[in-house]
Amino acid sequence: MLQRKMLRARRDLTIIEGTNAAILLSGVRHSYGPRAVLRDLDLTVRRGEIYALLGGNGAGKSTTLNALLGFIAPSAGAVRICGVDPVTQPAQARALLAYVPESVALYDHLSARENVDYFLALAGAARDRPSVIDPALEAVGLPVHAWDARVSGFSKGMRQKVAIALALARHVPVLLLDEPTSGLDPQATLEFNRLLDTARARDVAVLMVTHDLLSAVDVADRIGFLADGRIDEERTATAGSARFDLNALHARYAQPRAAA
Numbered sequence: 167m168l169q170r171k172m173l174r175a176r177r178d179l180t181i182i183e184g185t186n187a188a189i190l191l192s193g194v195r196h197s198y199g200p201r202a203v204l205r206d207l208d209l210t211v212r213r214g215e216i217y218a219l220l221g222g223n224g225a226g227k228s229t230t231l232n233a234l235l236g237f238i239a240p241s242a243g244a245v246r247i248c249g250v251d252p253v254t255q256p257a258q259a260r261a262l263l264a265y266v267p268e269s270v271a272l273y274d275h276l277s278a279r280e281n282v283d284y285f286l287a288l289a290g291a292a293r294d295r296p297s298v299i300d301p302a303l304e305a306v307g308l309p310v311h312a313w314d315a316r317v318s319g320f321s322k323g324m325r326q327k328v329a330i331a332l333a334l335a336r337h338v339p340v341l342l343l344d345e346p347t348s349g350l351d352p353q354a355t356l357e358f359n360r361l362l363d364t365a366r367a368r369d370v371a372v373l374m375v376t377h378d379l380l381s382a383v384d385v386a387d388r389i390g391f392l393a394d395g396r397i398d399e400e401r402t403a404t405a406g407s408a409r410f411d412l413n414a415l416h417a418r419y420a421q422p423r424a425a426a
C-alpha cells in the first residue's frame with residue numbers, strides 16, 4: 167500500500183516536472199462520502215490554450231473546478247496552477263487565477279470602472295485608470311458609454327465583460343469559467359467567445375466548463391468529455407474552418423449514460 171502511494175507520488179512529480187501546463191490535474195481522486203466523483207482524472211491546459219470541459223449533469227465538472235480553486239482537497243493525485251498547489255498554497259494560487267462563475271458577482275451600486283478598480287485593489291494589483299483599467303475595458307469591448315454606468319443595469323454578457331476585463335487587468339495566466347454562455351443569446355455567445363480569443367492571444371490558459379457544444383466548437387482548442395470521473399474522450403481542433411466534427415461530438419455528448 168505504502169509502495170503504491172510512493173509510486174503514485176513519484177509519477178505525479180514526474181508529470182508536474184515534465185509539463186509546461188498552467189492548469190494540471192494528475193491522477194486526481196475525490197469522493198463525497200461513499201460516492202467517488204473523480205477517479206484518476208488527468209487534465210492539462212497550456213498557456214494560450216482554451217479547453218472546454220463537457221460532461222453530463224453530475225459528471226464532476228464543478229468538483230474539478232473546486233479542486234483547482236482549492237475548495238476541496240483530493241484524496242489522491244496532484245493539482246497545480248502554474249506549479250502551485252491550491253490547497254497548500256491558496257494565496258499564491260489565487261494570485262495566479264481568475265474565476266468567473268455562472269453568475270458574475272459585482273457591486274451593483276458601483277460602475278464598471280469602479281468595480282474593476284475595487285477588485286484590483288483587493289487583489290493588491292496595479293490599478294492606474296489610463297494604463298490598466300481603461301485598456302482592459304476597451305479590450306473586452308465594453309462600450310465606452312457604459313464604463314461609468316452602474317452595473318445594476320448590465321446584462322449577463324456585460325457583467326462577464328467586466329469580469330474578463332478584471333482578469334486581463336490582473337494579467338493572470340489562468341482563467342476558470344463555469345458555464346459562461348448559459349443564458350446568453352447566440353450573438354452574446356459569439357461576443358463572449360471572441361473575448362476568450364483575446365485571453366488566448368494574451369497567453370492565458372482557459373478552462374471552460376460548459377454544456378454549450380456550439381460555443382466549445384467555436385472557440386476551444388481542445389474539448390474533453392468527463393465521464394466516470396475521468397476524461398473519457400478528448401478531441402483537438404484541426405486547422406481550417408471546420409475545427410471540430412460537430413455531428414460526431416453531438417452524437418458523443420448525447421449518447422445514453424451507463425448506469426451508475
Ligand SMILES: Nc1ncnc2c1ncn2[C@@H]1O[C@H](COP(=O)(O)OP(=O)(O)OP(=O)(O)O)[C@@H](O)[C@H]1O
Pocket residue numbers: 198203221222223224225226227228229230
Ligand atoms: N458537497 C457535496 N456533497 C455531496 N455530494 C456532492 C457535493 N457536491 C457535488 N456532489 C455530487 O457529486 C457529483 C458531481 O457533482 P458536480 O457538481 O461536480 O457535477 P457537474 O458535472 O458540475 O454537474 P452539473 O452539470 O449538473 O452542474 C454529483 O452526484 C453531486 O450530487
